[in-house]
Amino acid sequence: MEDIEHIEKEMKLIDEKGVRLDGRKYDELRPIRIEAGVLRRADGSAYIEWGGNKVLAAVYGPREAHPRHLQDPARALVQCRYNMAPFSVSDRKRPGPDRRSVEISKVISEAFSSVVFKEQFPRTSVDIFIEVLQADAGTRCAGLTAASVALADAGVPMRDLVASCASGKIGGVVCLDLNNVEDNSGDADCPMAIVHGTGEIVLLQMDGHLSYEEFQKAMDLSINATSQIYELQRDALRRRYSVTLDEILKESPPAPPAPQAPPPEPVEEPEPASDSDFGPEGI
Amino acid sequence: MSEAVVSDLMRAYVYRLAEKGERVDGRALDEPRKITIQRSFVKTAEGSARVKLGNSDVLVGIKMSVGEPYPDTPNTGVLSTSVEMVPLASPTFEAGPPRPEAIELARVVDRGIRESKMVNTEKLCITPKEKVWIMFIDIHVLDYHGNLFDASSYGAVAALAGTTVPAKAQGMGEDFPLPVDHWPVSVTFAKIKDVILVDPSLDEERMANARLTVTTDENGDIRAMQKGLSGSFTYDEVKRIIETAQKVGRAIRPQLQS
Secondary structure, eight states: OHHHHHHHHHSOSBOTTSOBTTSOOTTOOOOEEEEEOOOSSSSEEEEEEETTEEEEEEEEEEEEOSSGGGOOSSSOEEEEEEEEOTTSSSSOOOSSOOHHHHHHHHHHHHHHHTTBOGGGSTTEEEEEEEEEEEOOSOHHHHHHHHHHHHHHHTTOOBSSOEEEEEEEEETTEEEESOOHHHHHHOSEEEEEEEETTTOOEEEEOOEEOOOHHHHHHHHHHHHHHHHHHHHHHHHHHHHHHOOOHHHHHHHSOOOOOOSSOOOOOOOOOOOOOOSSOOOSOOO | OOTTOOOHHHHHHHHHHHHTTOOTTSOOTTOOOOEEEEESOOTTSSEEEEEEETTEEEEEEEEEEEEOOOTTOTTSOEEEEEEEOOTTSOTTOOSSSOOHHHHHHHHHHHHHHHHTTOBOGGGGEEETTTEEEEEEEEEEEEEOOSOHHHHHHHHHHHHHHTOEEOTGGGTSSSOEEOOBOOOOEEEEEEEETTEEEESOOHHHHHHOSEEEEEEEOTTSOEEEEEEESSOOOOHHHHHHHHHHHHHHHHHHHHHHHO
8 A cells, every 4th residue: 555655656647648557548447347146144235346346235125114213104215334344444444334434325325215116115124235345445336336236136126227436537637437546646536326227317426626527527437437337237137147048958958758747846046156256257 | 034033843843853963954963064265355454364154254354553552461462353243244233333242252252362372462562561563353244144153263363364464564674474373263062952063053053042162272272162142051061062172173273274
């Protein structure tokens, strides 16, 4: 960490050719991979690696809402808890919620509130838990993107997946998806989340300094990137749930005609993709 | 779904098998679940390990910082262990301050590491009475499927063994590996009726009436014990448990060391 900060003093965040410290161009995302269904106890779960971010998301519910006085007789509550592990950042973070994580939890809850079909589950709660295991800027976008896949994995009815990404400004240039070094010494950061199918923006935050033109450029970069992220979310769900014709044929080879039909194969739930490897590479 | 509720059917099934010396998942009574260790899972930590014990999944991170020693031990580094039972890991875990279960878990893991003198804390003294290294062991439970005592302990031992002390960043010479002298292994037992089994699964743990954790070192000496739940053990049972803990510990230790 200290080495990077040392280099950063002598080096510009983005050079004359428009190349950033980690070799990316202004409109390039960090590598992202997503895996659906990684936890056993949760009703739905997803794991995401996004650059140096490692984030787990789990969904429980719809289940009885707690505390009970929050229950809504007409619809479900969507409650999110964003939490950082003490070892996820370079200086140990004290366990438990701070003001920042309370705010992030609130805006993520609100982002999902408009896409989940809440009216189908009165008096219940859909609980989303986001655990940041390793942080490298953009954890709320990574968490929200993973939580969206976890909601789908849990089978919670919703209008569409929500994809999230941030853009910011470093060295006077508007850039997509800032990493930790860029975020710490950048001029602005603007995370957003969008419902892919309808283009509704369900999360939008900004801090720093952007002109109106720069803001538009940042949003264009983010919107473009969320289309790529949406495809990665869908791929993760396809990998978890789709069965190819080959797999079906392998499980029940064509048997010679018998007088009795073979007993039906028991239907098994797909094994949670677990173990050390978290699945194939994303982009 | 509540942790306290086990269906009568499952209860009867576990009893019936246990009386024959068998278990639902096919293990022998003295056979722990499969252990998988993924080292250096988190780069922001000075050491880390993700441990799966069966389906229980725990991530342990070590953070090192410089601070003041305790007045009664002015020449030794400080060890601090905490557990977060985050609601992601189980429908029965709730957000909020640590509950007694999490505090007991952290203290039992801490005791095994501290009392075995796994880490040579005297080598973590920088300036006597003023500056020492502080080791923070943070245990993050990710998926709860029974026996968090052993999963957390294996995670903490594996993470500490791979920890680098960041001396350079503090302007105190070269980085060095955390000095590890001993290898404690915790083995937890559950008693269901009068049958004792090792490494209880979620269902077994939920219907156990007593629990005993025994941490032994590489010589087979006992370094920490903790009895839990409202049931009891006879003296003969305790002796048998310690013998099994030594045997199981010997089998598990190489996995933590490699």
